[in-house]
Amino acid sequence: MQAREQLRAAKQRRKGDRIVTECQEQTYWLVNRPPPGALNVMEQGPERGNCYTTRVQMTKNMDFYKREIEYCKKAMSRTRVKSSICLEAYLKFNDQYMPHDPIMSGCLPSNPWITDDTDYWSMNAPTVTTPTKLRVERWAFNFGELLGDPLGHIQFMEFLKKEFSAENLSFWEACEDLRYGEQSKIAESVDSVYQQFLAPGATRWVNIDSKTMEKTLEGIRRPHRYVMDDAQMHIYMLMKKDSYPRFLKSDMYKTLLAEAVIPPETKKRVFPFMRKQRHSSPSPALLLPSEQEPKGEDKSKSLASGTSTGEGEG
Known part of the structure; x- marks a missing residue:
């Protein structure tokens, strides 16, 4: 009843009075809002863990406010998307x-x-003679889908061989083996990758800019599994921006897409x-009644014959 009366009184007020009342209420909450780090009664409870509960225990000195200012500055400079x-x-x-x-x-x-x-x-399957159309179409979503599919990886390697740039993908594969290889063979793997792809006069030399090469050479002095990350990323972006678009426009990909298998669709x-x-396959539960029907028919026949003989005897 009280809520109804309040709603009726609010409707009977003038528009100007309602605007003034709303402004007063907003002003009250703006003025009486607890400052950052203060104890907020509305945020208390065993199931309300938030950032304010951890900040209450901190002493409010100069360092505390400096950290707060730095946190707010970083939050304001953070990139956001609509x-x-x-x-x-x-x-x-x-x-x-x-x-x-x-x-x-x-x-x-x-x-x-x-x-x-x-x-x-x-x-x-990972490797088939003729892939499905959905599988080939998925290679065009992004470069990661192409390299993640074993069959797409093979087809992309064949395309790079035709363009005489297969060493880029081979270098990327060697860097992946280095990153996830055995710890005891890291130094040997780093030297093998350097001699095969980066050394002057290498058999499968890859094109890397001077800054990346200098950074890679500095890391080779103390080899570790992530020493080729910059060079690997450079080659990866080169294949993604140059070789991958040409692969999608090539006759090789169009032929794969045209000859791909389309499985027959079921009724939608x-x-x-x-x-x-x-x-x-039929469910076993559906087969039980059909198997029991002859027995039921035999019983009904026997009962019918029994009643008929009984009537004949009578």
């Missing part, structure tokens, strides 16, 4: 990867986890992940 731009990029990402989601779009030709058909695994429903699979 939410509309983030949401737009998120929607584009979902639209791009939705056909490749086995839950939303289904597995074609069938889901091997719930059926007896294993064609999906054989079509998407309102929810694709709930659609009935074409090659689904």
Whole structure:
């Protein structure tokens, strides 16, 4: 009742009075807001762990306020992206990867986890003669998708061999082996990579700028597994910005896309992940009644014959 009366009184007020009341309330909370680091009653409780609870224990001296000022300056200079731009990029990402989601779009030709058909695994094996169209289309999403797929990695290497720049991808692979290799063989691997790709007169010399080369040579004096990171990143960006776009425009990629396998689609429903699979095996629960039906028929026949004989005897 009290809430209804307050709402009725608020509606009966004039527009100017309501604006004044709202301004007064906003001013009150601006003036009486607790300063940063002070104890806030609204933030107390066993399940409300926040940044203020840790700052209360700190003494408010000059160093404390210097840290606060530095924190605020860093927060103000931090780069931020508008939410509309983030949401737009998120929607584009979902639209791009939705056909490749086995839950939303289904597995074609069938889901091997719930059926007896294993064609999906054989079509998407690491190395196959003819890949699926979805797999080849995914190579055009970004450079990481191409290198992450074993078959795409092989096709990209073949393309670089035709352009006489396969040493770039070989150098990137050697740096990956160095990064994730054995600790005892790091010095040997660093020397092998240097002699093969970076040394003057190397058999598979790669083109690296002078600053990156100087930094790499300084790190080789004390070899470690990350000594080639700068040179590897330089070659990676070179392939990403130069070789990768030409690979997507080449006849080799267009031929792979045209000859790719398109598995037969099953019947689509309102929810694709709930659609009935074409090659689904029958459930054992459905087979039980069909097996028990003849027994039931025999019993009914025997009962019918028994009643008929009984009537005949009577």
